Amino acid sequence: SQQGEEDPQALSIQEGENATMNCSYKTSINNLQWYRQNSGRGLVHLILIRSNEREKHSGRLRVTLDTSKKSSSLLITASRAADTASYFCATDLMFSGGYNKLIFGAGTRLAVHP
Amino acid sequence: GAGVSQSPSNKVTEKGKDVELRCDPISGHTALYWYRQSLGQGLEFLIYFQGNSAPDKSGLPSDRFSAERTGGSVSTLTIQRTQQEDSAVYLCASSSMEGEKNIQYFGAGTRLSVL
Numbered sequence: 001s002q003q004g005e006e007d008p009q010a011l012s013i014q015e016g017e018n019a020t021m022n023c024s025y026k027t028s029i030n031n032l033q034w035y036r037q038n039s040g041r042g043l044v045h046l047i048l049i050r051s052n053e054r055e056k057h058s059g060r061l062r063v064t065l066d067t068s069k070k071s072s073s074l075l076i077t078a079s080r081a082a083d084t085a086s087y088f089c090a091t092d093l094m095f096s097g098g099y100n101k102l103i104f105g106a107g108t109r110l111a112v113h114p
Numbered sequence: 115g116a117g118v119s120q121s122p123s124n125k126v127t128e129k130g131k132d133v134e135l136r137c138d139p140i141s142g143h144t145a146l147y148w149y150r151q152s153l154g155q156g157l158e159f160l161i162y163f164q165g166n167s168a169p170d171k172s173g174l175p176s177d178r179f180s181a182e183r184t185g186g187s188v189s190t191l192t193i194q195r196t197q198q199e200d201s202a203v204y205l206c207a208s209s210s211m212e213g214e215k216n217i218q219y220f221g222a223g224t225r226l227s228v229l
Contacts, residue, residue: 031216042118042205042220043157088156092216100209100216101170104149106156 006089006105014113019076021108023089024069030092030100032065034074037086037107046074046087079112086110116140118221120206126227127196135191135224139208146189147218148181149205157205163189164211196228 006023013019023032031050035043049056049065049072056063062075076083086109090102119138127133139146148160159173163183174180178196183189193200203225207218 033216035220040222040225042222043207043218044220045217048217101159101162102147102216102218103159104157109154 006087006108008108009106010109010111012111012113013079015079015081017079017112019079019083019110019112021074021087021089021110023072023074023105025072025089025091025103026070027091027093029067032063032072033090033092033102034061034063034072035088035090035104037088039085043088076110079110081112081114083112084110118206118208118219120204120221120224122224123222124225124227126229128229129198130195132192132194133196133226135193135204135226137189137191137206137208137221139187139189139206140210140219141187143208143210143219144186145209145211146183147207147209148189148191149207150175151203151205151223153202160191160204193226196226198228201226201228 029051031048033048034046036046037043047058047061047063049063060077065072086107088104088107090104092100092102121136144165146163149157150160151157161181162170178194181191203223205220205223207220209218
Protein backbone atom coordinates (compact mmCIF):
# COMPACT_ATOMS: atom_id res chain seq x y z
CA SER A 1 0.00 0.00 0.00
CA GLN A 2 1.07 3.61 -0.42
CA GLN A 3 3.29 5.05 2.28
CA GLY A 4 1.43 8.33 2.10
CA GLU A 5 -2.34 8.45 1.92
CA GLU A 6 -4.25 11.67 1.50
CA ASP A 7 -7.75 12.53 2.49
CA PRO A 8 -10.13 13.61 1.30
CA GLN A 9 -9.73 12.14 -2.17
CA ALA A 10 -11.66 15.10 -3.57
CA LEU A 11 -12.54 18.52 -2.18
CA SER A 12 -14.82 21.14 -3.69
CA ILE A 13 -14.95 24.66 -2.24
CA GLN A 14 -15.80 28.24 -3.15
CA GLU A 15 -13.22 30.94 -3.82
CA GLY A 16 -12.13 32.61 -0.62
CA GLU A 17 -12.66 29.53 1.55
CA ASN A 18 -9.82 27.61 3.12
CA ALA A 19 -8.88 24.13 1.91
CA THR A 20 -7.40 21.53 4.22
CA MET A 21 -5.86 18.29 3.00
CA ASN A 22 -4.45 15.56 5.21
CA CYS A 23 -1.75 12.97 4.71
CA SER A 24 -0.94 9.92 6.80
CA TYR A 25 2.09 7.70 6.52
CA LYS A 26 3.41 4.53 8.07
CA THR A 27 7.18 4.57 8.62
CA SER A 28 9.82 6.98 9.91
CA ILE A 29 10.68 9.77 7.52
CA ASN A 30 13.44 12.30 6.85
CA ASN A 31 10.97 14.88 5.70
CA LEU A 32 7.57 15.24 4.07
CA GLN A 33 6.86 17.24 0.96
CA TRP A 34 3.75 18.53 -0.77
CA TYR A 35 3.50 18.75 -4.53
CA ARG A 36 0.86 20.18 -6.83
CA GLN A 37 -0.19 18.83 -10.22
CA ASN A 38 -2.28 20.74 -12.70
CA SER A 39 -4.27 18.58 -15.08
CA GLY A 40 -2.07 16.99 -17.69
CA ARG A 41 1.16 18.45 -16.33
CA GLY A 42 4.08 17.38 -14.18
CA LEU A 43 4.28 17.87 -10.45
CA VAL A 44 5.56 21.07 -8.89
CA HIS A 45 7.16 21.15 -5.46
CA LEU A 46 5.29 23.37 -2.98
CA ILE A 47 6.86 22.95 0.43
CA LEU A 48 9.12 20.66 2.45
CA ILE A 49 8.83 20.12 6.18
CA ARG A 50 11.56 18.27 8.06
CA SER A 51 10.88 15.61 10.64
CA ASN A 52 12.01 17.93 13.46
CA GLU A 53 9.68 20.75 12.38
CA ARG A 54 6.03 21.06 13.40
CA GLU A 55 4.76 23.85 11.20
CA LYS A 56 5.89 25.72 8.12
CA HIS A 57 4.45 28.58 6.08
CA SER A 58 4.87 29.66 2.50
CA GLY A 59 2.60 32.43 1.27
CA ARG A 60 -0.99 31.15 1.56
CA LEU A 61 0.23 27.63 2.39
CA ARG A 62 0.56 26.27 5.89
CA VAL A 63 1.87 22.77 6.53
CA THR A 64 1.87 20.94 9.84
CA LEU A 65 3.60 17.72 10.75
CA ASP A 66 2.83 15.44 13.69
CA THR A 67 5.40 12.66 13.76
CA SER A 68 3.75 11.01 16.75
CA LYS A 69 0.59 10.52 14.72
CA LYS A 70 2.48 10.10 11.44
CA SER A 71 0.33 12.71 9.78
CA SER A 72 0.59 16.05 8.00
CA SER A 73 -1.87 18.63 6.80
CA LEU A 74 -1.75 21.22 4.05
CA LEU A 75 -3.90 24.31 4.48
CA ILE A 76 -4.48 26.71 1.59
CA THR A 77 -5.99 29.94 2.85
CA ALA A 78 -8.21 32.29 0.85
CA SER A 79 -8.38 29.85 -2.05
CA ARG A 80 -8.54 30.99 -5.66
CA ALA A 81 -9.85 29.30 -8.79
CA ALA A 82 -6.22 28.97 -9.90
CA ASP A 83 -5.57 26.68 -6.92
CA THR A 84 -7.65 24.01 -8.65
CA ALA A 85 -5.28 21.04 -9.00
CA SER A 86 -4.33 17.73 -7.43
CA TYR A 87 -2.17 17.87 -4.34
CA PHE A 88 0.17 15.06 -3.32
CA CYS A 89 2.12 14.42 -0.19
CA ALA A 90 5.43 12.61 -0.55
CA THR A 91 7.38 11.01 2.25
CA ASP A 92 11.14 10.93 2.02
CA LEU A 93 12.26 7.59 3.38
CA MET A 94 15.53 6.94 5.10
CA PHE A 95 17.63 4.64 2.96
CA SER A 96 21.18 3.57 3.47
CA GLY A 97 23.45 4.29 0.55
CA GLY A 98 22.94 8.04 0.72
CA TYR A 99 19.93 8.53 -1.50
CA ASN A 100 16.34 9.44 -0.93
CA LYS A 101 13.24 7.81 -2.31
CA LEU A 102 10.00 9.75 -2.30
CA ILE A 103 6.82 7.76 -1.88
CA PHE A 104 3.76 9.59 -3.17
CA GLY A 105 0.21 9.26 -2.00
CA ALA A 106 -2.79 9.04 -4.33
CA GLY A 107 -3.52 12.77 -3.98
CA THR A 108 -6.41 15.08 -3.20
CA ARG A 109 -8.24 16.64 -6.14
CA LEU A 110 -9.14 20.20 -5.20
CA ALA A 111 -11.73 22.17 -7.15
CA VAL A 112 -12.15 25.86 -6.31
CA HIS A 113 -15.27 27.41 -7.80
CA PRO A 114 -15.48 31.15 -8.63
CA GLY B 115 18.06 23.22 -20.11
CA ALA B 116 15.89 25.23 -17.78
CA GLY B 117 13.74 22.31 -16.73
CA VAL B 118 13.21 18.59 -17.15
CA SER B 119 12.28 17.80 -20.73
CA GLN B 120 10.41 14.68 -21.80
CA SER B 121 9.64 13.43 -25.28
CA PRO B 122 7.40 12.60 -26.91
CA SER B 123 4.60 14.36 -25.03
CA ASN B 124 2.11 11.84 -26.42
CA LYS B 125 2.64 8.39 -27.85
CA VAL B 126 0.01 6.12 -29.35
CA THR B 127 1.12 2.61 -30.15
CA GLU B 128 -0.32 -0.77 -30.97
CA LYS B 129 -0.28 -3.65 -28.55
CA GLY B 130 2.90 -5.67 -28.94
CA LYS B 131 5.05 -2.83 -30.22
CA ASP B 132 8.10 -1.48 -28.36
CA VAL B 133 8.27 2.16 -27.25
CA GLU B 134 11.07 4.42 -26.05
CA LEU B 135 10.45 7.40 -23.82
CA ARG B 136 13.12 10.04 -23.32
CA CYS B 137 13.99 12.24 -20.37
CA ASP B 138 16.48 15.10 -20.37
CA PRO B 139 17.07 16.17 -16.75
CA ILE B 140 18.10 19.55 -15.43
CA SER B 141 21.76 20.16 -16.19
CA GLY B 142 23.93 19.14 -13.26
CA HIS B 143 21.28 17.02 -11.53
CA THR B 144 22.82 13.67 -10.73
CA ALA B 145 19.65 11.91 -9.58
CA LEU B 146 16.94 10.86 -12.06
CA TYR B 147 13.66 9.09 -11.39
CA TRP B 148 10.95 7.52 -13.53
CA TYR B 149 7.37 7.23 -12.32
CA ARG B 150 4.15 5.94 -13.81
CA GLN B 151 0.80 7.59 -13.16
CA SER B 152 -2.45 5.95 -14.15
CA LEU B 153 -5.53 8.09 -14.67
CA GLY B 154 -6.59 9.76 -11.43
CA GLN B 155 -3.99 7.90 -9.39
CA GLY B 156 -0.83 8.72 -7.52
CA LEU B 157 2.70 8.14 -8.72
CA GLU B 158 4.17 4.67 -8.94
CA PHE B 159 7.96 4.60 -8.58
CA LEU B 160 9.69 2.73 -11.41
CA ILE B 161 13.45 3.29 -11.34
CA TYR B 162 16.10 5.60 -9.86
CA PHE B 163 19.55 6.57 -11.18
CA GLN B 164 22.21 8.29 -9.08
CA GLY B 165 25.52 9.16 -10.66
CA ASN B 166 27.57 6.07 -11.44
CA SER B 167 25.86 3.89 -8.85
CA ALA B 168 23.82 0.87 -9.83
CA PRO B 169 20.22 1.96 -10.46
CA ASP B 170 17.39 1.06 -8.12
CA LYS B 171 15.12 -0.97 -10.41
CA SER B 172 12.85 -2.19 -7.65
CA GLY B 173 9.74 -0.50 -9.07
CA LEU B 174 9.85 -1.89 -12.59
CA PRO B 175 6.63 -3.91 -12.99
CA SER B 176 7.97 -6.57 -15.34
CA ASP B 177 11.00 -7.53 -17.41
CA ARG B 178 9.38 -5.78 -20.38
CA PHE B 179 10.44 -2.51 -18.75
CA SER B 180 14.03 -1.28 -18.81
CA ALA B 181 15.81 2.04 -18.55
CA GLU B 182 19.21 3.43 -19.31
CA ARG B 183 20.98 6.62 -18.46
CA THR B 184 23.84 7.48 -20.76
CA GLY B 185 26.68 9.69 -19.63
CA GLY B 186 24.90 10.54 -16.42
CA SER B 187 22.42 12.75 -18.25
CA VAL B 188 19.71 11.70 -20.70
CA SER B 189 17.63 8.65 -19.81
CA THR B 190 15.42 6.42 -21.93
CA LEU B 191 12.68 4.18 -20.61
CA THR B 192 11.92 1.27 -22.92
CA ILE B 193 8.77 -0.80 -22.80
CA GLN B 194 8.86 -3.93 -24.92
CA ARG B 195 5.82 -5.75 -26.28
CA THR B 196 3.47 -3.10 -24.91
CA GLN B 197 0.20 -4.15 -23.32
CA GLN B 198 -2.97 -2.12 -22.84
CA GLU B 199 -2.34 -1.94 -19.10
CA ASP B 200 0.86 -0.02 -19.85
CA SER B 201 -1.28 2.96 -20.86
CA ALA B 202 -0.46 5.76 -18.43
CA VAL B 203 1.48 8.98 -18.06
CA TYR B 204 5.20 8.35 -17.54
CA LEU B 205 6.86 11.09 -15.52
CA CYS B 206 10.55 11.79 -15.14
CA ALA B 207 12.07 13.83 -12.33
CA SER B 208 15.58 14.92 -11.42
CA SER B 209 17.16 16.24 -8.28
CA SER B 210 20.45 17.70 -7.19
CA MET B 211 22.74 16.30 -4.54
CA GLU B 212 23.51 19.88 -3.49
CA GLY B 213 21.38 21.97 -1.18
CA GLU B 214 17.83 20.70 -0.92
CA LYS B 215 18.63 17.39 -2.53
CA ASN B 216 15.33 15.89 -1.58
CA ILE B 217 13.29 18.13 -3.90
CA GLN B 218 12.39 16.60 -7.24
CA TYR B 219 11.77 18.58 -10.42
CA PHE B 220 9.35 16.96 -12.83
CA GLY B 221 8.93 16.97 -16.56
CA ALA B 222 5.49 17.32 -18.15
CA GLY B 223 5.34 13.60 -18.81
CA THR B 224 4.70 11.31 -21.76
CA ARG B 225 1.12 10.13 -22.16
CA LEU B 226 1.28 6.58 -23.54
CA SER B 227 -1.79 5.01 -25.10
CA VAL B 228 -1.62 1.36 -26.11
CA LEU B 229 -4.42 0.37 -28.47
